[in-house]
Amino acid sequence: MVKHPMSVELEQAIITRRGTQLLGPIDLSLSGTGFTIVLGPNGAGKTSLLKVLHGVTRLSSGRVRWSVPDKEAREAQAYVFQKPIMLRRSVRQNLAFPLQLLNFPKAEIAERVTHWSGRIGLEDALNRPATRLSGGEQQKLALARALIREPQVLFLDEPCANLDGRSTLEIEKLLLAASTAGTRIIMTTHDLGQARRLASDVVFLLNGKVREQATAQDFFSAQQTEEAQAFLNGDIIE
Amino acid sequence: MNEIWAGIQAAFRLIVTLDPDLVQITLRSLQVSLSALVIASAIALPLGTWLAIRRFRFRRLTIATLNALMGLPPVVVGLIVYLLLSRSGPFGVLGLLFTPTAMIIAQVIIITPLIASITHQAMRELWAEYHDLLISLNTTKRQRIWTLIRDGRRTLLTAALAGFGRAIGEVGAIMIVGGNIDNATRVLTTAIALETGKGDFTLALGLGFVLIALALLVNFAIHALSRTEREGRW
Numbered sequence: 001m002v003k004h005p006m007s008v009e010l011e012q013a014i015i016t017r018r019g020t021q022l023l024g025p026i027d028l029s030l031s032g033t034g035f036t037i038v039l040g041p042n043g044a045g046k047t048s049l050l051k052v053l054h055g056v057t058r059l060s061s062g063r064v065r066w067s068v069p070d071k072e073a074r075e076a077q078a079y080v081f082q083k084p085i086m087l088r089r090s091v092r093q094n095l096a097f098p099l100q101l102l103n104f105p106k107a108e109i110a111e112r113v114t115h116w117s118g119r120i121g122l123e124d125a126l127n128r129p130a131t132r133l134s135g136g137e138q139q140k141l142a143l144a145r146a147l148i149r150e151p152q153v154l155f156l157d158e159p160c161a162n163l164d165g166r167s168t169l170e171i172e173k174l175l176l177a178a179s180t181a182g183t184r185i186i187m188t189t190h191d192l193g194q195a196r197r198l199a200s201d202v203v204f205l206l207n208g209k210v211r212e213q214a215t216a217q218d219f220f221s222a223q224q225t226e227e228a229q230a231f232l233n234g235d236i237i238e
Numbered sequence: 239m240n241e242i243w244a245g246i247q248a249a250f251r252l253i254v255t256l257d258p259d260l261v262q263i264t265l266r267s268l269q270v271s272l273s274a275l276v277i278a279s280a281i282a283l284p285l286g287t288w289l290a291i292r293r294f295r296f297r298r299l300t301i302a303t304l305n306a307l308m309g310l311p312p313v314v315v316g317l318i319v320y321l322l323l324s325r326s327g328p329f330g331v332l333g334l335l336f337t338p339t340a341m342i343i344a345q346v347i348i349i350t351p352l353i354a355s356i357t358h359q360a361m362r363e364l365w366a367e368y369h370d371l372l373i374s375l376n377t378t379k380r381q382r383i384w385t386l387i388r389d390g391r392r393t394l395l396t397a398a399l400a401g402f403g404r405a406i407g408e409v410g411a412i413m414i415v416g417g418n419i420d421n422a423t424r425v426l427t428t429a430i431a432l433e434t435g436k437g438d439f440t441l442a443l444g445l446g447f448v449l450i451a452l453a454l455l456v457n458f459a460i461h462a463l464s465r466t467e468r469e470g471r472w
């Protein structure tokens with residue numbers, strides 16, 4: 001892993017679709033290590049923000065700037081989508097896919113596939129079609145498929161949405177281990193308990209804009225805005 | 239009624255004893271339609287895939303044209319190919335009219351739009367499903383196309399089979415450009431038309447059974463493919 005973690009900046013980032021502004025303008029700087037948790041109600045723009053940072057969604061205007069050249073930045077990132085995308089292949093082939101794209105040697109691929117299938121408890125399902133797994137299993141598989149390249153930056157869009165309590169804790173353990181190993185994690189969640197357990201810092205989004213950005217400690221102890229307060233209290237906010 | 243029953247029995251005898259005429263006609267039919275299938279697939283599968291994943295200027299127009307071509311009555315295709323290949327036509331010097339090659343050309347024109355259109359639809363769906371993942375994994379253009387073709391192979395095969403089914407059962411166009419010449423361009427469908435006209439139901443029925451068997455085989459294959467797809471096998 002690198003000594004200086006990659007950082008990223010958004011400058012006046014805006015996404016417009018069919019005349020309405022979905023996101024922005026956002027100025028945001030993410031650096032350091034650990035977990036950045038993106039919070040906000042449904043439709044706030046969390047997924048859009050993550051996709052823009054990762055580069056799967058293009059900005060209508062503004063800039064995304066990584067601390068390393070774009071190509072290098074992209075290769076060091078992985079993304080787990082809100083709705084898991086399963087290749088119409090076996091679990092084994094799904095896990096192997098990101099490595100095959102990089103022409104990893106077969107033996108190395110086999111070894112990592114075995115390792116990661118074990119860590120998500122799917123070692124007995126390697127030959128089953130991934131599209132037939134349960135929602136939660138698919139989510140775990142998508143996570144393992146993202147971690148298998150040992151990314152420096154990992155984006156997670158509600159990685160535990162379909163998981164029960166035990167699976168959620170298992171996943172959190174995986175994420176903490178990855179984080180300790182140096183992976184920078186940027187994730188969204190609707191589970192405030194999880195946010196409290198994991199966050200090093202928090203970005204609070206509302207209506208496509210950043211309403212608050214603070215360290216986890218500050219955010220959870222003293223919110224700067226009424227909206228964030230209301231959100232944490234579970235009130236419905238406009 | 240008895241006559242028909244006797245005809246059916248005689249027809250089965252033709253099949254069981256591998257009647258030379260019946261075998262020859264069947265083989266020619268397969269030769270023409272399989273050749274057309276190979277050529278049409280070589281054009282239509284890449285074209286359909288390309289239309290699904292690339293944005294370019296005349297994309298919509300190309301798709302509209304494909305759909306229009308799919309609706310062309312085969313007889314009209316036959317007429318056009320006839321005019322192009324006839325002695326006074328632009329390709330008259332090639333002397334292709336009334337040869338199996340002319341029939342292959344007509345069938346290629348008939349089934350290419352069909353295969354391309356099915357391919358396009360299936361690939362568009364798959365691309366929509368895979369898009370974010372493939373972009374996220376930083377795939378090259380070549381890797382994307384290869385992944386789509388690999389994981390869409392069942393649909394591609396289904397498209398090809400549908401094309402073959404259409405080709406082998408087609409009669410209007412190949413009658414016009416092939417001329418239904420004995421020992422040269424007579425195939426299952428044109429022979430059935432002729433024998434029925436002559437009142438020789440035995441051979442017509444025998445050929446008909448072969449044609450039905452082929453059509454059933456194709457449909458069965460398509461069905462089996464869609465089942466492996468649904469169950470997520472291979």
Ligand SMILES: Nc1ncnc2c1ncn2[C@@H]1O[C@H](COP(=O)(O)OP(=O)(O)OP(=O)(O)O)[C@@H](O)[C@H]1O
Pocket residue numbers: 017022040041042043044045046047048049082
């Ligand atoms: N491609 C698109 N075209 C039009 N509108 C879009 C598009 N993508 C997202 N939106 C809209 O942008 C807004 C923000 O969407 P986004 O998916 O980022 O929200 P979110 O915070 O992730 O919500 P959730 O918690 O429900 O996942 C929503 O109102 C959504 O309907």
Ligand SMILES: [Mg+2]
Pocket residue numbers: 046047048082157
């Ligand atoms: Mg979302």
